[in-house]
Amino acid sequence: MAMLRRLSVFRPLLFGLATASVLDAAGTVQVVMKDVKGQPVADAVASLTRLDAPGPAPAAPDQPVAIVQQNEEFRPYVTPLVAGTRVIFPNEDKIQHHVFSLSPAKQFDIPLYSGTPKESVVFDQPGIVTLGCNIHDWMKAYVVVLATPYYAKAGDDGKAAIGGLPAGRYHLEVWHPLLAVNVDRDIVIGERDDSTQVISLTLKPDRRIRRAPDAPGGGYK
Amino acid sequence: MRRLQSFGTKLLLLFVLVVAAAQFATYFVVSRDNLDNARALIEQDLVSAAHVFQQVVDDRNTILATGAGAAVADSAVKQLFVRTADPATIASALGSIRIRTGGADLVTLLDLKAEPVASTLADPVSGHVLKKLVNDADGDPSPDPHATGYGYIGGQLYSFVTVPVRAPDIIDWLVVGFRIDNRFAERLKEWTRIEVTFADRQGRILATTLSPDVAGALSAALPGLHARTGTLSLAGESSLVTTRVLPAGEDLSATLVLQYSLDEKLRPARDLERLLLLVACGSLVLAGLLSSAFARRLSRPVEALAAHTKVIAGGDYAARIELHRNDELGRLADAFNQMGAGLAERDRVRDLLDKNVSPEVAAQLMRDGAALGGEEREVTVLFADLRNFTALSEGRPPREVLTLLNRYLDRMSAEIERHGGVIDKFIGDAIMALFGAPVARGDDADRALAAALAMQAALARLNREFAAEGRPPLAVGIGINTARVVAGNMGSARRLNYSVIGDGVNVAARLQALTRSPEYRAGILVSAATLSAARGTFRTRPLGEVVLKGRAEPVAIAALEATAALL
Numbered sequence: 156m157a158m159l160r161r162l163s164v165f166r167p168l169l170f171g172l173a174t175a176s177v178l179d180a181a182g183t184v185q186v187v188m189k190d191v192k193g194q195p196v197a198d199a200v201a202s203l204t205r206l207d208a209p210g211p212a213p214a215a216p217d218q219p220v221a222i223v224q225q226n227e228e229f230r231p232y233v234t235p236l237v238a239g240t241r242v243i244f245p246n247e248d249k250i251q252h253h254v255f256s257l258s259p260a261k262q263f264d265i266p267l268y269s270g271t272p273k274e275s276v277v278f279d280q281p282g283i284v285t286l287g288c289n290i291h292d293w294m295k296a297y298v299v300v301l302a303t304p305y306y307a308k309a310g311d312d313g314k315a316a317i318g319g320l321p322a323g324r325y326h327l328e329v330w331h332p333l334l335a336v337n338v339d340r341d342i343v344i345g346e347r348d349d350s351t352q353v354i355s356l357t358l359k360p361d362r363r364i365r366r367a368p369d370a371p372g373g374g375y376k
Numbered sequence: 377m378r379r380l381q382s383f384g385t386k387l388l389l390l391f392v393l394v395v396a397a398a399q400f401a402t403y404f405v406v407s408r409d410n411l412d413n414a415r416a417l418i419e420q421d422l423v424s425a426a427h428v429f430q431q432v433v434d435d436r437n438t439i440l441a442t443g444a445g446a447a448v449a450d451s452a453v454k455q456l457f458v459r460t461a462d463p464a465t466i467a468s469a470l471g472s473i474r475i476r477t478g479g480a481d482l483v484t485l486l487d488l489k490a491e492p493v494a495s496t497l498a499d500p501v502s503g504h505v506l507k508k509l510v511n512d513a514d515g516d517p518s519p520d521p522h523a524t525g526y527g528y529i530g531g532q533l534y535s536f537v538t539v540p541v542r543a544p545d546i547i548d549w550l551v552v553g554f555r556i557d558n559r560f561a562e563r564l565k566e567w568t569r570i571e572v573t574f575a576d577r578q579g580r581i582l583a584t585t586l587s588p589d590v591a592g593a594l595s596a597a598l599p600g601l602h603a604r605t606g607t608l609s610l611a612g613e614s615s616l617v618t619t620r621v622l623p624a625g626e627d628l629s630a631t632l633v634l635q636y637s638l639d640e641k642l643r644p645a646r647d648l649e650r651l652l653l654l655v656a657c658g659s660l661v662l663a664g665l666l667s668s669a670f671a672r673r674l675s676r677p678v679e680a681l682a683a684h685t686k687v688i689a690g691g692d693y694a695a696r697i698e699l700h701r702n703d704e705l706g707r708l709a710d711a712f713n714q715m716g717a718g719l720a721e722r723d724r725v726r727d728l729l730d731k732n733v734s735p736e737v738a739a740q741l742m743r744d745g746a747a748l749g750g751e752e753r754e755v756t757v758l759f760a761d762l763r764n765f766t767a768l769s770e771g772r773p774p775r776e777v778l779t780l781l782n783r784y785l786d787r788m789s790a791e792i793e794r795h796g797g798v799i800d801k802f803i804g805d806a807i808m809a810l811f812g813a814p815v816a817r818g819d820d821a822d823r824a825l826a827a828a829l830a831m832q833a834a835l836a837r838l839n840r841e842f843a844a845e846g847r848p849p850l851a852v853g854i855g856i857n858t859a860r861v862v863a864g865n866m867g868s869a870r871r872l873n874y875s876v877i878g879d880g881v882n883v884a885a886r887l888q889a890l891t892r893s894p895e896y897r898a899g900i901l902v903s904a905a906t907l908s909a910a911r912g913t914f915r916t917r918p919l920g921e922v923v924l925k926g927r928a929e930p931v932a933i934a935a936l937e938a939t940a941a942l943l
Contacts, residue, residue: 255451257458257543287544289451295544360517364542 182348183318188309188329188356195313196331196356198233200299202306203317203325206341213304215239219275222286222296224252227366229286229296233332235306236298238281245271253289260284260300283330293364297332322346333358383678384671391667392660399656406652410645411638415616418636419605422618425568425634429620432564436554437524437537443477444539444552454543457485466494473550481555482534485541486510487548497529505625506536510549513538521546526624532557533574533582533622533630556630561585571615573633574622582630594633607638614638677705684712693720734798737874740814750864755812755876756824756856756906758797759888760788760831762805763851781805784850787834795827796820800875806888810876813863821858821909828854828900829938853899855888856936857881858906880905883931886924890933898935907934915939 186201219241223230227248236242244254244265251267260282265272267290278284281302288294299306305325307315322345329338336357344350447453456469470483474496477483484495490510505527512523524537534553541548554560561572565585573584573591579598584591593610594617601608605618620632677699684697693716699709729738762768762784769777785807789799792809796817800808809827812820831852839849859880865872887901896919907916915937921930 253451257454257547262458285543285545287542292449292542292544362517362519362521362546364544365519 181318182320182322182344182346182350183316184320184327184342184344184348185351186307186309186315186317186327186329187351187353188313188315188331189353190356190358195309195311196358197309197311197313198231199309199313199315199329199331199334199354199356200233200235200301200306201309201315201317201327201329201352201354202235202299202301202303203320203327203342203344204303205305205321206324206326208323212239212302213237215241219243221245222298223247224254224288224294227291227294229288229294231296233297233299233308235301235308236278237304238279238300238302239277240300241275241277242298243271243275252291252294254286255289256284256286258282258284261298291367293366295363299330320344320348322348327352329354329356331356331358333361335359382675384668384675387671387674388664388667391670392664395663396656396660399659403649403652403656407649410642410649414638414641414645418616418638418641419618421568421570421636422605422616422634425564425570425572426618426620426632428568429564429572429632429634432567433535434524437535440477440480440552440554441522441537441539444473444480444483444550447473447476448539448541448550454541454547457541457548458543463494467496470494470496470550474552477552479554480552482529482551482553484551484553485548486551488514488546490514490549493548506551509536509538509551513540513549526556526622526630527553528576528624528628528630529553533576533624557583558585568634569636571635571637573635575631575633577629577631586635594635598631598633608635610635613640674705677701677709681705681708681712688712688716688719693717693723734793736798736815740874750862750866752860752862753813753816754820754858754909755810755861755863755880756820756858756909757861757876757881757884758792758807758809758811758824758828759855759884760807760809760828761853761888761891763853763892764848765805767848768850780847784835784838787838788831788852791830791834792827795823795830797823797827801873808875810863813861813876814874819911821906822912824856824858824906825902825910825912825914825936828856828902828936832899832938851899853888853891853901855884855886855891855901856906857884857887857903857931858909859883879927882926883924886927887931887933890922896935900936901933902936904932904934 184203188196188199188201190196215237220234220236221243222234223245225247227250234242246252246269249269251269253267254263254265256263260280261276261278261284263274263276265274265276278298278300281300284298284300286294286296286298305317305320307317309315323343325342325344327340327342334356338354338356340352342350342352448457453469453473456466466485470485474480474483482495482497484497484506485493486506487493490507492506505525509523509525512525513521516522521540522538524535527534527536533556535556536551536553539550539552540546541550556574561574561583562585564570564572571585573586573594574582575595575598576582579595581591581595584594586594590611594608597608597610601617601619604620605616608615608617615635615637617633617635619634622630622632624630680697680699684695687695695716696713697709699706701709726738726742729742762781768780768784772780784805785802788807792799792807795811797809797811798813800810802808809824811824811827817823831854835850835852842849857880859878861876861878861880863876864874866875866877867873883903887903890896891898891901898917898919901919902916907914916934917937918932918934921932923930
């Protein structure tokens, strides 16, 4: 507490210095994520947590993040965001949806609606939140609520680039919906570093529910 | 014993044996075949019943799992599982879910670590069973992960299936089960027509379609059954049994026993076999009767032929046998009759031969086959001639003449033959006889001389008879010579006469002619050769030598006279 009071005097100076250091010495890390067969893993989220001088909690963005329902699916499939981010769920389908989550990190329930509901959800706790639709069993999405601003989601090429990293030691964590074995390691970022981290992920089989076919059922099974 | 050795009996036995062998062989082949067929059919049915069982359990599991899956997709249920830590509420909700499944006997909730959270049954299910089940399901990579298995609850057997609770990722597992009881067994039996039993490892019956006594027998027999299939004797009936092991926990298991009675399957076949046996016995009896009748038809004529043979052997060549048959035996009878006719013919010829020639000649003819050719031997030839034939024949009818002549000849011949002579031939009223041919006896000359004297005596007797009949007496002149002559069958191939030829024969004939000559006054003229050949003593009157026609050397002759004893 005493330290904080002292720091507050020099806050503007410190802020300037911090910004300067960020602007001056921002490293990037390219995290390349592959599965055991060497195939790129899309939708994996890599996050870096600073180990020395854990800074203030990252600020949530002003604009809410949207997770839409489109063609009876959630889009995007995985949404990483910092804790405190507000999320809205616009329904772009002609039919109604009922969005819910029973995950401990955030439980909520938005009953059947069309268009954009009045309710929005603030994901305040770090953790993984699984979203579902009560009337469409196959609809699923993930919100990865993080406590660090340094994160990126891999595209189809399996690469996630995290930039603006101050030099120092970091704890790298990777998450994927099908991750079978936890992956985390400590890395060191130097000033103006542009390193690559290659991660091999062991994934569980994807046991997503089959989507209801548009055509009539397949007969006696 | 004779009965057994009879041909007819042998035939009967053979026939009956053959028919018996064929019939009973058929019976046994059919019987064995039926048994093998029944077994094969039952085995097929049992195997297919095992498949049906698997299918039925799978289908039932699927139905219950689907129902439970739909039940836990309910948003309120999901929230219940996530939020409430109150096991009593969860248990009651599970009861509701159980009804929604439409027939599950138990519903249990387990967490992701496979720890039981709540259950509809108060009895704790063996945790290990369910844990393994959930772990298996979790390891199932398909979009529809599930696992099935069996387990015991309170001594009863259940089938379990896992159901994932999704929200939308799997947050919990449900295990839904149905009891394997008599009703289930009955349904299986309805579909497969096979008796179904479930038993534990010790053989205790868990569920069955069998009646209590049969079930008890099966229960006792099960621990001893080590192979997958087998034949058991249950309550008096033979049954085929196949088993499948249903694992129900670490070292627990249940046994599915599928069973069908072999005797039941064989019942229609056995009826046929009984009929076959009946036919076999019937045909055996028929065969016996037929062959017995046939044998008699065979042995009677054969016996008749045997008897007929004895009759023929006895000399009755005229006997004939009639069998009235067209077959081989009929032909045999015909052959027998022909043989009889042949023998009779031969007998007649022999008889005729005997009458025509002396028995010795006949015998030699039969022996030598009436071949031509002869031999040279010393023979005493005797000629006898009737002196006053005209006295005999004058004024008498020819038949009477012949009768008288034959009477004379008969007497003369009798004496000749009595003395071992052979009548060569009759030449009208003359007789030519041979002594020493075809068989020489050593004393042929003596016998010829004795015969001549006997002939005279016999004629004297005949004359006495004639006198008594008022007929004139007869006189005979006899000439005898002994010489080496050729004896044999003379004539053509078809007409033979055993006779002698040579000078000596002529001499005897001439001597006989000389008896008419008044200067000698002899009834019997013999040559010196005969006298010297004779061993015995005869009263003779030498008459010197005489020159005979056709012979250069004179021949010494003598008259033979009867001794007082002969007169």
